[in-house]
Amino acid sequence: MYKLLLCxxxxxxxxxxxxxxxxxxxxxxxxxxxxxxxxxxxxxMQTRIHGILSDIVFESHSLSGFQDPDWHxxxxxxxxxxxxxxxxxxxxxxxxxxxxxxxxxxxxxVMFIGIDADTHASVSDFGEYLQHPANRQQLxxxxxxxxxxxxxxxxxxxxxxxxxxxxxxxxYRRERVEQEKLWRQQQQAAGGPVRPLDQHVDAVLAATExxxxxxxxxxxxxxxxxxxxxxxxxxxPDEGRTMDPATEQFAGxxxxxxxxxxxxxxxxxxxxxxxxDDVKVTFPTAGTPPKAVxxxxxVVDFYESKMSEYDSNFVFVPLEELQRMRGMIxxxxxxxxxxxxxxxxxxxxxxxxxxxxxxxxxPPELYAVSTWRDKQxxxxxxxxxxxxxxNILLFLIVAVAGFxxxxxxxxxxxxxxxxxxxxxAIGAGSSGIAGIFLGYGLxxxxxxxxxxxxxxxxxxxxxxxxxxxxxxxxxxxxxxxSIYYFFNIPTIINPFTVSWIIAGAxxxxxxxxxxxxxxxxxxxxVEALRHE
Amino acid sequence: MSxxxxxxxxxxxxHDATPAPVTSSPVLRGIGxxxxxxxxxxxxxxxxGVDVELAAGEFVAIVGQSGSGKTTLLHLLGLLDAPDGGxxxxxxxxxxxLSSSKQDLIRNxxxxxxFQSYHLLPELDAVENVLAPLxxxxxxxxxxxxxxxxxxxxxxxxxxxxxxxxxxxxxxQLSGGEMQRVAIARALIARPQLLLADEPTGNxxxxxxxxxxxxxxxxxQSDGLSIVMVTHDTAIAARAxxxxxxxxxxxxxxxxxxxxxxxxxxxxxxxxxxxxG
Numbered sequence: 001m002y003k004l005l006l007c008x009x010x011x012x013x014x015x016x017x018x019x020x021x022x023x024x025x026x027x028x029x030x031x032x033x034x035x036x037x038x039x040x041x042x043x044x045m046q047t048r049i050h051g052i053l054s055d056i057v058f059e060s061h062s063l064s065g066f067q068d069p070d071w072h073x074x075x076x077x078x079x080x081x082x083x084x085x086x087x088x089x090x091x092x093x094x095x096x097x098x099x100x101x102x103x104x105x106x107x108x109x110v111m112f113i114g115i116d117a118d119t120h121a122s123v124s125d126f127g128e129y130l131q132h133p134a135n136r137q138q139l140x141x142x143x144x145x146x147x148x149x150x151x152x153x154x155x156x157x158x159x160x161x162x163x164x165x166x167x168x169x170x171x172y173r174r175e176r177v178e179q180e181k182l183w184r185q186q187q188q189a190a191g192g193p194v195r196p197l198d199q200h201v202d203a204v205l206a207a208t209e210x211x212x213x214x215x216x217x218x219x220x221x222x223x224x225x226x227x228x229x230x231x232x233x234x235x236x237p238d239e240g241r242t243m244d245p246a247t248e249q250f251a252g253x254x255x256x257x258x259x260x261x262x263x264x265x266x267x268x269x270x271x272x273x274x275x276x277d278d279v280k281v282t283f284p285t286a287g288t289p290p291k292a293v294x295x296x297x298x299v300v301d302f303y304e305s306k307m308s309e310y311d312s313n314f315v316f317v318p319l320e321e322l323q324r325m326r327g328m329i330x331x332x333x334x335x336x337x338x339x340x341x342x343x344x345x346x347x348x349x350x351x352x353x354x355x356x357x358x359x360x361x362x363p364p365e366l367y368a369v370s371t372w373r374d375k376q377x378x379x380x381x382x383x384x385x386x387x388x389x390x391n392i393l394l395f396l397i398v399a400v401a402g403f404x405x406x407x408x409x410x411x412x413x414x415x416x417x418x419x420x421x422x423x424x425a426i427g428a429g430s431s432g433i434a435g436i437f438l439g440y441g442l443x444x445x446x447x448x449x450x451x452x453x454x455x456x457x458x459x460x461x462x463x464x465x466x467x468x469x470x471x472x473x474x475x476x477x478x479x480x481x482s483i484y485y486f487f488n489i490p491t492i493i494n495p496f497t498v499s500w501i502i503a504g505a506x507x508x509x510x511x512x513x514x515x516x517x518x519x520x521x522x523x524x525x526v527e528a529l530r531h532e
Numbered sequence: 533m534s535x536x537x538x539x540x541x542x543x544x545x546x547h548d549a550t551p552a553p554v555t556s557s558p559v560l561r562g563i564g565x566x567x568x569x570x571x572x573x574x575x576x577x578x579x580x581g582v583d584v585e586l587a588a589g590e591f592v593a594i595v596g597q598s599g600s601g602k603t604t605l606l607h608l609l610g611l612l613d614a615p616d617g618g619x620x621x622x623x624x625x626x627x628x629x630l631s632s633s634k635q636d637l638i639r640n641x642x643x644x645x646x647f648q649s650y651h652l653l654p655e656l657d658a659v660e661n662v663l664a665p666l667x668x669x670x671x672x673x674x675x676x677x678x679x680x681x682x683x684x685x686x687x688x689x690x691x692x693x694x695x696x697x698x699x700x701x702x703x704x705q706l707s708g709g710e711m712q713r714v715a716i717a718r719a720l721i722a723r724p725q726l727l728l729a730d731e732p733t734g735n736x737x738x739x740x741x742x743x744x745x746x747x748x749x750x751x752x753q754s755d756g757l758s759i760v761m762v763t764h765d766t767a768i769a770a771r772a773x774x775x776x777x778x779x780x781x782x783x784x785x786x787x788x789x790x791x792x793x794x795x796x797x798x799x800x801x802x803x804x805x806x807x808x809g
Contacts, residue, residue, distance in 0.1 A: 424639075425610070425612055426668055
């Protein structure tokens, strides 16, 4: 009884002891905030990584891929059973993406991915990252009549606008073609040489007919070669007609937004190309040795996964187009080849188990099976490692606070020596005396940890307001969206982590009070009473 | 802890709600008590075989020069320190060799102690200080069951000592005499048969000191409380029934004050009878 009473009284009257737990409080608060933010970042990152990749990627080692994806999908279903929720075949090849900006050709190295517009949405969140609302519902590789998002998310005025997308789509394309014609006429009237300055006019190919088989590269244009004088005549000879770029488009293409735009300092996205522009892609054919072929595509949308590695690397086109252009369709049977199958697992299925089952079912010399985690393994484990190290460092802060408590407690025991003598004189046992100080340590730990938890949670919940306040106060951008690709600091509070942090802090406070408590318990009553 | 205390209390039922029976057998006895203190290489023998006896209801004063060992003797009798030789008996039972938890229990229930510098707990108010021995004795639940009666008893004791208006004052808000009276109330709350007082008036002015002495004398005479008081002032010692003079760690002489004898009326605490005590 007296232990509780005295603990309570000491807690209320010894402010110095409360000061000693301030460091525990701060440590706990910091740990909670850091863990929440790190978990938020990590989650955000994983969502993005996973957003584009399907759960499991089943791929061929060769660029030419394997034939008959339907048969493979059946085999996969047989091997993995009910764990499969969806599959879609894809073709991925390295390629060069070229586009013209103000008369200058810009070429980027990309991963060129043919996807099945109908089924791809069933295996990944790819559709959600598109800029046109209708495409988010159902992806179409046809150019839209405007209506692309100019705002990034629904909320916040601090977010960058994308005014350039306002007019994108067919209206933009028509305008460009019109300007192009005007310019050309002016040039001709002036008698000057007509140079192709824009890919609209420059690279017109018939899109309605089947292109030649990939071995037939007569129509492929080398980008480095001199551009044709009159692109309207550049249509394939057998085609016999030119295409009207104001009303027709090439095969649709969806590049990552990082390839097409950059963010300026004010947070506004500047676009190099827009939906409606035409681009050229150079990629290898399926034969051996692969030959480079080029084709023209019309940008119909952008995707933005906010994972810059993907956004500046992946370019999506219709699977069938790519198969045809690369010569991956058997002329006799019409069966195409693909080089990977994206697999989505059913809810609750074990990623690694399914992967191992597939690895067993298919010869590893021919096929590679990997989960999305495997694909980003080093990145994910680096983040985990970072989090672990940070936690250790921060916990050391709390541990240092423990030594502060130890020192203060020794002081309090010295200060309370006479009281300890009195308690012993009126019959308190040594264990009871030790109990007072252990209980005191526990109480301080609970107070420190509790206040720390409240502080940490408050900061975490209001971290974006705090960020804004700091930005307003200092005039500096604390959290630059153009670096992280998101506008609010993401946080996830894991109750399990929080309770561990609190338990650790309380444990340290109690551990720090053990030595002083023992010292107090061992005090000799006579000596203690004599103490002045 | 509390259950251990209760069992031990049952075994050691030396004391109950009823006043201790007055017998001629000594309530407290020290036989051949010795105590040495070592400091570095030199050894200081403070007590060299002291025999003391306290009959029930007796008021004994121990006097002596500073360093004569009188306080040490009191500590040995009060189980605050262990003798290097000799025995301490309480109501016929040897107590200096008991386990420390039993000694804790005896200190809590059988012996009340009063010190020169009061030794109140600064965080507690007057009533709580008086209740401190009961806090120590009872566990949480036991205390909750008894707190009402116990508090009434503490208030009654303080009122008896004229502190009715000081119940919720902290020690630092009290004068020396008031603090000492709170300390005496604390010593009596557990209803011990024995009160050990170490220079109870040493820090007080003459008037307050006289008041404390008056209180002690009254407790002895009307309540039959056995008291051992240590003092260096022979005038104060004269209030006791018997004076033991220590010199150099030995009993030098014993005097019985004329006109005072060891007798005790049966009524110790004047309080309404409580069922079950």
